[in-house]
Amino acid sequence: MTSADGTPVRVGVFGLLGSGNLGNDGSLEAVLGYLRAEHPEAVVDALCGGPEAVTARFGIPATRLHWYRGEYRTASRTAAIAGKGLGKLVDVFRTAAWVRRHDVVIVPGMGVLEATLPLRPWGFPYSLFLLCASGRLLRTRVALVSVGAAPIGNRPTRALVRWSARLAAYRSYRDAPSRDAMRAMGVDTRRDEVYPDLAFSLPTPPTSAPAGPTGTVCVGVMNFHGSNDDRARAEEIHRRYLDGTIRFVRALVEDGRPVRLLTGDGVDAPVVDAILEAVDSPLVTAAEVASLADLMKETAAADTVVAIRYHNLISALKVGTPTLALCYATKSEALMDRMGLGEYCHPGREVDADRLLEQFRALEKRSAELRQTLAERNLAAARQLEDQFAALTAVLFPATDHRRAHARQEAS
Structure with a gap:
């Protein structure tokens, strides 16, 4: 050019x-x-x-x-x-x-x-x-x-x-x-x-995901303290988010579910450490990820994903894994709506482990149906981005x- x-x-x-x-x-x-x-x-x-x-x-x-x-x-x-x-x-x-x-x-x-x-x-x-x-x-x-x-x-x-x-x-x-x-x-x-x-x-990376369910749940975490307007109550927001997430992970472990913790930024490591220490189970492990391709491989190998970081959600949705979003901003809700999973959102500032478990179980009951929905929505997203790049070239x-x-x- x-x-x-x-x-x-x-x-x-x-x-x-x-x-x-x-x-x-x-x-x-x-x-x-x-x-x-x-x-x-x-x-x-x-x-x-x-x-x-x-x-x-x-x-x-x-x-x-x-x-x-x-x-x-x-x-x-x-x-x-x-x-x-x-x-x-x-x-x-x-x-x-x-x-x-x-x-x-x-x-x-x-x-x-x-x-x-x-x-x-x-x-x-x-x-x-x-x-x-x-x-x-x-x-x-x-x-x-x-x-x-x-x-x-x-x-x-x-x-x-x-x-x-x-x-x-x-x-x-x-x-x-x-x-x-x-x-x-x-x-x-x-x-x-x-x-x-x-x-x-x-591109969706090739994966070695098993043909059938494994029971694994990927939980994407974040060192979350609220928004720019929440500085006065940042520590309270963080504690509520962390406590609710720990309770949710502990409940999964009590059901015998393997849990894989995911991050999206280096600043999330303290949250991973806190969950590993609080739950203290061999069923809970932390993934080492360095790119969205790594995140896609991890989420493709899971039965279900629960995540808060925006691009953790995208990685899971792109590979077609049923996903529940902990939403801290409108962008997450908009993303879930676009991909046909709008009803599976939970407030990131007010994590209620009992309610989150209810939503999680409802999501898993519709797993096969939602995987088909995600396949269709991903094709549409790819076509729309082709249009985006064509428009970018023209301008x-x-x-x-x-x-x-x-x-x-x-x-x-």
Whole structure:
């Protein structure tokens, strides 16, 4: 793929990538798959949270998102506060210089327009604003592709997110509530489309799942403390979630069910440790996962999945395993509705182990039926993402799209 002057088109990818979140990296993998299949001549690099990890895994050059290396550490000392403040200024010029080197920048999926987990406005929202403002000023097209959004209470965060969306050249959302949230925040969404999460375009890895039921239940956990607006009661929310989850796992073990604990980010390890210690049974084991492909293999081998992290849910649904969601944000409910399992949601902030067990048993009774539903919904999601990538090519790479259309006309 080349630009008008014959040089390869330069594409940047941007986000908290390579930082330990498997869902974010899965979204990057999906976009790189699209670029390599449809635009193989593009020169691709990243501005991201974990450049070393991105380069090692995906084979593309990567630059650190923040100049100040302690960006996500709490700053209490004067030197650290000064370093963060200076970093915000330096990042204005670093981001603009990086954007200038590209024809197109893609923000692949992720919840970049939401604050459903604790988030400071001068962290990632500020970085996203710098990206989108630089793109507009330097005439580099910035695309927010199948991103998540949600209502935001904090005014500085809301303002940064709103302006980032307004300045982007292209926007699409992973669910209708995301688009509704941006419309409510004052963004004109009339031309914005809704597509499934990018992870649904990833290949389903081959598995050695047994032909019949094994009794195994995968329980996806999270170091959950509520949303950005829940900071005052974060520890209470965490304790309720953890206590309810422990009671649920203990009940499964008492029924003789093997339980496999799954994570989706490195920060979830303390929750795994707490459950293993509290239940103390050889039936409970922890999976070591490093990608969405690993999560898919684990969930494919299970009879049923109960999970809270969004991309744990996607991994299970994509391989067709009946799934029950512990929902902490509208995105999980929207996902379950899209996949035909909307009635199997449970509040993540108020985990009631007895009620959760009732829902779990009801889910298992319909296992065969729901597996068929998931197979049909996955086919539909894959087709919709093909449309998404075609739309992306038309908007971001019009010269290439025009040449392909011309070639098809000549061939006919």
